[in-house]
Amino acid sequence: MMELVLQIDTDFFLFLNSLHSSFWDVVMFYSTKTITWLPLYLVITFYLFKKFGWQQALFTLLFISFLIAASDQGSVHFFKNVFQRLRPCHDPNLAGLVHQVNDKCGGRFGFISSHASNTFATAIFISLLFNKKWLWIGMITWASFVSYTRIYLGVHYPGDILGGTIWGILIGYVFYRIYKKSQGRCFGCCVG
Numbered sequence: 001m002m003e004l005v006l007q008i009d010t011d012f013f014l015f016l017n018s019l020h021s022s023f024w025d026v027v028m029f030y031s032t033k034t035i036t037w038l039p040l041y042l043v044i045t046f047y048l049f050k051k052f053g054w055q056q057a058l059f060t061l062l063f064i065s066f067l068i069a070a071s072d073q074g075s076v077h078f079f080k081n082v083f084q085r086l087r088p089c090h091d092p093n094l095a096g097l098v099h100q101v102n103d104k105c106g107g108r109f110g111f112i113s114s115h116a117s118n119t120f121a122t123a124i125f126i127s128l129l130f131n132k133k134w135l136w137i138g139m140i141t142w143a144s145f146v147s148y149t150r151i152y153l154g155v156h157y158p159g160d161i162l163g164g165t166i167w168g169i170l171i172g173y174v175f176y177r178i179y180k181k182s183q184g185r186c187f188g189c190c191v192g
Helices: 002-017 022-031 034-083 114-130 133-152 158-187
Strands: none
Touching: 002 133, 002 158, 022 133, 034 114, 034 133, 034 158, 114 133, 114 158, 133 158
């Protein structure tokens, strides 16, 4: 049964990864980089300070840093190092079939995607924090797009993305619940 699941995942990857062009190569290559999204992070930071004031905003930013560290390190130590599933760009069975951009592949193992995990953890936390429908749509769209770039670039299977998404949602939700419980004790106030 697992072999069938992995074969479907590989076939779906090969289909999605084959949909490329020189224009999208550039877009996807830069869209996967953290620095590209700096304006988004600055806008979120601005709204944190605007809504909560400097003390609570700094606490929230520190909390988000811990959330991303937990998501990222968990994706490596609980999944990549345990399952040791080769990235498609490292899989000798797919040699010559994977479309890569600028020959970037990353570490040997790909399950689960740290990009998917980190972006979805952040998206869920921020969406729960502000609880605005437009923000939910925007953050989930952003996390989904960044995650998809990993398939396009040939470094993750769809299953890696799905696993990272589930892990990220779990981490984002758990950290939000911890944040809500801890904020009153830290600042004697309640975030809406």
